[in-house]
Amino acid sequence: MNRITAGRRHPLARYAVLLFALTLLGGVYTLTAPGNQSADAAIASGKVDDVAEGKKLFEKTCSSCHGPQAQGTENGPTLVGVGAAAVDFQVSSGRMPAANPGAQAPRKPLAPWVTPKRIDQLAAYVQSLGGGPTVPSKEQVDPALGNEAKGGELFRANCISCHNWVGAGGALTEGKYAPNLNEASPTQIYAAMVTGPQAMPVFNDSIITPEQKRDMIAYIVGVREQKDPGGFGLGRIGPVTEGLVAWIVGIGGMALAAIWITAKRRQAK
Amino acid sequence: MSTGPVPKPIAGTSSFIDDRIGAGNFLKRNLRKIFPDHWSFLLGEIALYSFIILLLTGTFLTFWYKPGMNHVVYDGSYEPLKGILMSEAYASSLNISFDVRGGLLMRQMHHWAALLFIAGMMVHMLRVFFTGAYRKPRELNWIIGVLLLTLALAEGLTGYSLPDDLLSGAGLRITQGVAISLPLVGTYVSFFLFGGEYPGEDVMARFYSLHILLIPGILLALISAHMILMWVQKHTQMPGKGRTNKNVVGAPFYPAFMAKAGAYFLFTFAVIAGLATFAQINPIWAFGPYTPADISAGSQPDFYMGFLEGSLRIMPAWEINVLGYTLPLSVIIPALVPMGIIMTGLALYPFLEQWVTGDRREHHIADRPRNNPHRTAIGMSAITFYGVLWLLGANDELSAFFHISLYTTTWFGRIAVFLGPALAYAITYRMCLGLQRNDAAILGHGVESGVIKRLPHGEFIEVHVPPADDIAAHMRGKEAIPTIAAAPDGEGIPPKGLRGPIGRLRAKMSETYGGEKIPIEEHHEEHPAISPADDDKSLTR
Numbered sequence: 001m002n003r004i005t006a007g008r009r010h011p012l013a014r015y016a017v018l019l020f021a022l023t024l025l026g027g028v029y030t031l032t033a034p035g036n037q038s039a040d041a042a043i044a045s046g047k048v049d050d051v052a053e054g055k056k057l058f059e060k061t062c063s064s065c066h067g068p069q070a071q072g073t074e075n076g077p078t079l080v081g082v083g084a085a086a087v088d089f090q091v092s093s094g095r096m097p098a099a100n101p102g103a104q105a106p107r108k109p110l111a112p113w114v115t116p117k118r119i120d121q122l123a124a125y126v127q128s129l130g131g132g133p134t135v136p137s138k139e140q141v142d143p144a145l146g147n148e149a150k151g152g153e154l155f156r157a158n159c160i161s162c163h164n165w166v167g168a169g170g171a172l173t174e175g176k177y178a179p180n181l182n183e184a185s186p187t188q189i190y191a192a193m194v195t196g197p198q199a200m201p202v203f204n205d206s207i208i209t210p211e212q213k214r215d216m217i218a219y220i221v222g223v224r225e226q227k228d229p230g231g232f233g234l235g236r237i238g239p240v241t242e243g244l245v246a247w248i249v250g251i252g253g254m255a256l257a258a259i260w261i262t263a264k265r266r267q268a269k
Numbered sequence: 270m271s272t273g274p275v276p277k278p279i280a281g282t283s284s285f286i287d288d289r290i291g292a293g294n295f296l297k298r299n300l301r302k303i304f305p306d307h308w309s310f311l312l313g314e315i316a317l318y319s320f321i322i323l324l325l326t327g328t329f330l331t332f333w334y335k336p337g338m339n340h341v342v343y344d345g346s347y348e349p350l351k352g353i354l355m356s357e358a359y360a361s362s363l364n365i366s367f368d369v370r371g372g373l374l375m376r377q378m379h380h381w382a383a384l385l386f387i388a389g390m391m392v393h394m395l396r397v398f399f400t401g402a403y404r405k406p407r408e409l410n411w412i413i414g415v416l417l418l419t420l421a422l423a424e425g426l427t428g429y430s431l432p433d434d435l436l437s438g439a440g441l442r443i444t445q446g447v448a449i450s451l452p453l454v455g456t457y458v459s460f461f462l463f464g465g466e467y468p469g470e471d472v473m474a475r476f477y478s479l480h481i482l483l484i485p486g487i488l489l490a491l492i493s494a495h496m497i498l499m500w501v502q503k504h505t506q507m508p509g510k511g512r513t514n515k516n517v518v519g520a521p522f523y524p525a526f527m528a529k530a531g532a533y534f535l536f537t538f539a540v541i542a543g544l545a546t547f548a549q550i551n552p553i554w555a556f557g558p559y560t561p562a563d564i565s566a567g568s569q570p571d572f573y574m575g576f577l578e579g580s581l582r583i584m585p586a587w588e589i590n591v592l593g594y595t596l597p598l599s600v601i602i603p604a605l606v607p608m609g610i611i612m613t614g615l616a617l618y619p620f621l622e623q624w625v626t627g628d629r630r631e632h633h634i635a636d637r638p639r640n641n642p643h644r645t646a647i648g649m650s651a652i653t654f655y656g657v658l659w660l661l662g663a664n665d666e667l668s669a670f671f672h673i674s675l676y677t678t679t680w681f682g683r684i685a686v687f688l689g690p691a692l693a694y695a696i697t698y699r700m701c702l703g704l705q706r707n708d709a710a711i712l713g714h715g716v717e718s719g720v721i722k723r724l725p726h727g728e729f730i731e732v733h734v735p736p737a738d739d740i741a742a743h744m745r746g747k748e749a750i751p752t753i754a755a756a757p758d759g760e761g762i763p764p765k766g767l768r769g770p771i772g773r774l775r776a777k778m779s780e781t782y783g784g785e786k787i788p789i790e791e792h793h794e795e796h797p798a799i800s801p802a803d804d805d806k807s808l809t810r
């Protein structure tokens with residue numbers, strides 16, 4: 001006890017503490033910061049267990065399509081280098097494991113075995129194979145920290161050609177479609193941008209910086225939670241539903257009114 | 270009318286006016302004007318009342334709307350756009366929506382009224398077409414109607430562009446694309462419209478004057494002319510008891526018809542105000558300001574432009590090069606051909622029909638659609654043509670909503686736009702004949718009464734009774750469609766007008782179009798009624 005207290009007062013102690021703190025900070029930074037990371041980093045940071053667990057899970061549920069080493073088969077692409085963010089996006093949105101081959105793997109309810117922890121393990125395993133974009137931190141995707149207006153501009157410039165102005169989605173060629181953005185969590189929105197799932201292009205950090213991504217998340221989340229100021233939003237897809245309503249409610253209602261008014265006469269007679 | 274003596278001030282004033290301008294006589298004559306009663310005769314009023322609502326709400330909007338293309342930084346109360354650079358037009362529209370009291374309601378009423386205005390015109394026009402109410406002497410009013418519809422489309426297009434949001438900007442861009450693709454004059458037209466390069470600084474101000482001054486002015490004048498002509502020529506009536514080409518059976522304008530018209534105005538108002546309150550329309554804040562570089566999925570025009578959008582979408586990417594000029598057929602054809610076919614076809618139809626039938630008589634009794642099968646079939650095939658194009662204008666939404674491939678919808682459209690009208694023609698024609706046959710059967714044999722009778726020898730029959738008077742009269746209102754007298758083939762010389770190839774075609778068309786397809790067997794005249802006592806009639810059947 002005495003020796004420890006004495007040691008604490010040793011002139012070199014403060015340097016040791018500083019060194020320790022710096023290592024810790026660096027470690028945390030390398031873990032959370034986006035960018036490529038190698039298998040070594042994952043192993044060095046004590047994620048070996050996750051990797052091992054993830055490998056087991058992967059072999060059980062994913063290898064039939066992606067191959068035992070995730071090298072790819074004719075049923076699924078290679079996952080080397082797609083990164084933890086891709087796994088997190090695909091599995092947490094229910095897209096993977098894919099059910100049946102189609103134009104596009106759709107979002108679907110999660111299987112009971114899918115838990116955040118297992119997703120992390122799968123992600124750690126795939127990350128250990130060849131790096132790739134990592135899962136963003138809570139802070140990186142917090143809508144409250146973003147600037148909605150700026151995000152809106154970026155959203156209009158980059159995303160609405162496929163996803164529509166309020167993220168209501170739209171059709172693409174060959175039976176593909178851009179889904180609506182009503183269900184994606186902030187983390188998934190971020191991950192979609194950095195990984196570019198399927199027909200969607202990749203928006204890496206040199207095209208849209210992480211802060212800008214957060215602004216966009218703020219916009220997407222803000223707009224979808226907005227109560228439509230003008231009444232019922234009619235699916236927010238614009239003139240098509242408006243025209244439908246004008247004919248069915250408007251003209252239909254007026255025709256009924258006309259029939260009613262002219263029929264009145266016979267009763268009065 | 271009233272019991273007690275008229276109070277002096279009123280009697281004095283009215284006789285003063287009466288003595289000077291003869292208003293009493295004028296009013297007496299016009300207030301007692303008779304209007305026939307049929308629900309479909311009210312459809313035109315949807316357009317009329319919507320137009321009044323458009324004028325009122327539009328005037329409200331002009332108090333705050335600024336047609337400026339200069340850029341301002343938005344500082345209103347809609348958070349997601351705060352600090353964004355946008356045109357003054359867009360900023361002022363946002364201001365109307367969020368910071369002017371009642372502004373959003375007025376904008377939405379204006380837009381819903383615009384949709385009802387045009388949709389109302391369309392159903393009204395269809396009613397006039399299918400009942401043949403455009404025939405002499407009403408051709409002129411029909412032409413005015415076609416002009417009104419064309420102008421209304423232009424009014425809608427200019428109005429839709431005013432808020433300068435991303436969606437209307439896309440529409441404007443297409444308009445400019447069409448203008449510039451016109452052969453020879455394209456560049457000039459585009460420069461004239463936009464005051465230079467697209468989009469330029471002037472276009473909003475120009476569209477604004479067109480939208481609130483020129484086009485509404487012409488619309489108002491034409492609508493007045495339309496109403497006056499209708500008044501002077503009197504309304505057509507459905508065939509029925511005691512209705513002839515020389516009389517009008519119905520209710521007097523005052524008070525009966527006026528009460529109905531007033532009620533119908535209130536209905537229109539209620540529907541428009543109700544929609545504007547509960548259903549959001551044109552949420553310009555969600556679209557964002559217009560920037561030529563941004564384009565959104567699901568960009569659509571308002572419904573009345575949908576058929577043009579659809580023809581643009583199904584058109585293959587054709588172009589031809591003539592002497593160094595590129596003629597972008599993929600833009601010109603869809604922009605001009607369907608609109609041309611529809612509007613020209615509408616305008617010429619009364620005259621074409623006259624030419625084919627040689628019918629120069631006046632008509633004040635409306636046709637029942639079934640009684641002119643070719644006309645009805647042509648109308649239905651035109652509706653199908655328009656409908657296919659219209660549907661395909663929304664093919665991206667259909668594809669996304671029903672999970673059909675976008676290419677499939679395009680190919681479907683390319684085939685359906687030709688096949689659909691032909692099919693509609695054939696089906697409608699058959700249906701009309703079937704309905705006529707049904708009428709003839711009812712007049713000839715009566716209607717099934719639901720009473721089953723057992724005959725002495727054990728057979729069961731259903732008793733047929735004659736149709737009610739008014740229904741029978743309604744059915745018997747049918748007239749054979751006139752034909753031009755073609756010479757019997759082989760003998761004699763055909764009349765002068767029918768000799769050349771065109772003349773022969775005309776005679777052939779007349780023979781097909783006109784005539785009586787299903788004659789009504791007037792059993793009635795001899796056996797006044799197939800009364801229950803008269804059931805050997807049913808026996809022999």
Ligand code: HEM
Pocket residue numbers: 320323324325326327328330331334361362365376377379380382383384386387421422424425427428429430431432480481485550551553
């Ligand atoms: C003659 C009376 C009219 C006036 C004074 C008027 C005025 C205006 C003004 C100032 C605007 C832009 C304001 C805004 O939307 O924020 C506007 C928009 C519009 N107008 Fe009119 N208008 C008139 C008639 C019509 C008619 C007859 C139609 C339909 C055929 C029409 C269709 C439209 C449309 C579709 C818009 C866009 C509305 C929106 O932004 O939601 N207007 N009008």
